[in-house]
Amino acid sequence: MRPALIVVDMQNDFCLPSSRLFVAGAAVAIDGVQRAVAGFRAAGAPVIWVIRQHRPGGEDVDRARQALFREQPFLASSPGADLADGLAVAEGEVIVVKRRWSAFFATDLDLVLRRLGIDTVVVAGVQTPNCIRATAVDATSLDYETVVLSDATASADDTVQAANLSDMANMGIRIATVEETVRGLATA
């Protein structure tokens, strides 16, 4: 098993309660992501940071969000696009910028994972029904073993979180806690 941790969208614009894009469960996810990142680093397994970012001109903003973007340019070169407090990219870790839900859509993530010889994609971040699920579905479509970390992801509420994890489990995506996943790295 050659796993990589893919941390998705852990940015201020999704994690700060004052933001219009705030994900209610984000604080929980930060704690889980921190533990996952620490575990992968300790095991020498790659951590890849996927961030959503937009050009100041908005040419790459989702059609449905263009009006909102013109009003308040979220995720452009602004503090909102920075990683949430308590998270930081370590030297040598890869950053992938994305424009849409899935971390694979119109990005070079697959290209980097292939080069690193990764066969198992472990997904963490926010939010579960949108970017986490889209990324996990693409990962499994691309034939990666795919794991979603139940306690390092978050949704607007517990009902949405549970329904999405259940749907993904039915698609063959493994749902696991940070603790069991990190323990698996040590014994692999």
Next chain:
Amino acid sequence: MRPALIVVDMQNDFCLPSSRLFVAGAAVAIDGVQRAVAGFRAAGAPVIWVIRQHRPGGEDVDRARQALFREQPFLASSPGADLADGLAVAEGEVIVVKRRWSAFFATDLDLVLRRLGIDTVVVAGVQTPNCIRATAVDATSLDYETVVLSDATASADDTVQAANLSDMANMGIRIATVEETVRGLATA
């Protein structure tokens, strides 16, 4: 017709004679690219700058060039990755970073062109048999009207340049000079 000019790889590492990736015809291309950029800007048509750039760790460097990259990290965050002298991105113009030959491969170029309502892709830059041709072939595969500028592209020598332009013409890609293309913008 809604055309955009796609300027490919006009960077020091390809354009400076001292570089190991130097393209012999690059100086000719710089002059042509300057005229094309001026013409598109004057007509209010988008200019998009595609640059090849690599992460310092080399995770996204082509397999065939990895040994060379370890020796001399071309196209990383270095002066070699900067645009050649005489070329500059204007405010509001889009930059797309690519990792491989085609400007469409593992990038969001197609996504941006769709949003801008572009139907005609005009390709300029270096070098013709590699990145220019790969980009033009993908553009035509994606159903864009595709034009390659004969005097704003360059190859190692005239034979290679002519053979590639001829091959592309046979694939339905239009080969045109900067002057006739810019004139077409004015009358469109």
